Amino acid sequence: MTQTHGAKLRRLVEARKGTLLPGAANALAARVIEELGFEAVYISGAGVTNTWFGMPDHGFMGLSDIANHTAAIRDAVDLPLICDIDTGFGNAVNVYHTIRVMERAGASAVQIEDQVNPKRCGHFSGKAIIGTDEMCGKIKAAADARRSEDFLIMARTDARAVDGFDAAVERCLAFEAAGADIIFLEAPESVEELRRLPNLIKAPQLVNIVVGGKTPALSNAEFAEMGFSLVLYANVALQAAIHGMQTALSALKSGQDVSEASGLVASFKERQRVVRKPYFDELEKTYAD
Template sequence: MPDPALRQALATGDFIAAPGVYDLISALIADRMGFNALYVTGYGTVASSLGLPDAGLATYSEMLDRIARIVAMTKTPVIADADTGYGGLLNVRHTVRGYEKAGVTAIQLEDQEFPKKCGHTPHRRVIPTADMVRKIKVASDARSSADFLIIARTDARSGKGLDEAISRGRAYADAGADIVFVESPESEVEMAEIGRMIDKPLLANMVNGGRTPMLSADRLKQLGFAVAIFPAVGFLATAEALTRAYDDLRRHGTTTEAVPMFSFAEFNRLIGFEDVWEFERRYSETE
């Protein structure tokens, strides 16, 4: 079931900051940190599970399988990327029902043409506003709980300009979206304009190295945003750490103290070996 904590946070004005997770290790670590949401990033999930770019290559079934596993193993409310809904209106209904049944709390749907592209890469194209409005209405009608939140994302800024993106955001809000996500504004001035012009909880996408300025939660709240996702922090940090660790091993023939590592004992606790050992102590055969 969706977690009502996110809707309550929006109602009380608590800022929601969600780190990106993309596999069970990243999810288990983030789940212990006390965040009020986790964000299952499509980019990171496709990269980690398929080794491919976020370019519409992952299917609904592949994404749902990974997302459902993350939800089942964590206690924090999950926001999950659902790309374009994986097809037309019937696909959107199927996707919403599947994500909600899996225990996701908020689903992100975007107005790109299929196949979609990562929101901070070039050459994105969007479908007509009216088509996305219908998708949002279908998504809203398909959910069984009001605590299951619909995030409507527009990628119109890069190809059609800020005014078009804001117009779309307002239309998606009117269609029933709980949260509006204008992708890749390119300055604080643009972000402030989005905050002024759209009367709905707003989501900011804080991509390290992306097109949008990296801002603190406090600053984003001042600009009128209610939610921030940090999708790349996990997989970029992991890629850097693995590169350093593997290079250290290659150069020295063993690992050295130059590369800090999680302790093996702590990692065993993270993934639940203590429960396995307790089970074995309790139920092991005795003479």
């Protein structure tokens, strides 16, 4: 029997070998991630908000936005998808509905966080969090709503920035008891905190590395040695794309060469290959009259 995406993800998570988890803001980025041999994709709420609306990660994304992106990415790649659902788009009952929608859209797991609406990027200042009991209710609702036992619930806390490291760990332990499959303590601020986490919490854990953010960017081997299951780089692809667009368009505006030979752009042929034009050409032949 073919292993489901959720079962594949569970296997990766339970191995605790620091699996690299790149983020995708759209199906094109997910295609590149899959082609490069990564084992799973993270659908970034910040990335979707930045690319779809051109706005910051301040809670502007809604359920239909992330569900539609998830469905498109599921059609584009055959990898487990971990989807950012922010605060779950409401109370525990709303979370229940959100899980049903996301599982139907093709998600293998969701990440839900304990911020007050409107949420903010985990490495922004000015965050506020809901009560532990309220968040545990959301986690329980998420666990009850899933139809497949291989659909994983990741619980994130932003309490490190609000109440400190020890209080954040206490929340994580409560989230684990409420039924979270994966724990995500956002924005540890030192190597010491990172080293302590896998020894303090039994559940598999994710560490999030934001380029320019608050958490020390250690090597993947170091994170694996510590015992983290997943090492998330949610928006490296997006930040690289912004830099690439700025570089190529600045060259175009100043009259420089932006041909395929310039090294500033992918070739036309490569662009078509990434989006599987040859595959669809073959389909057209198959179904031609």
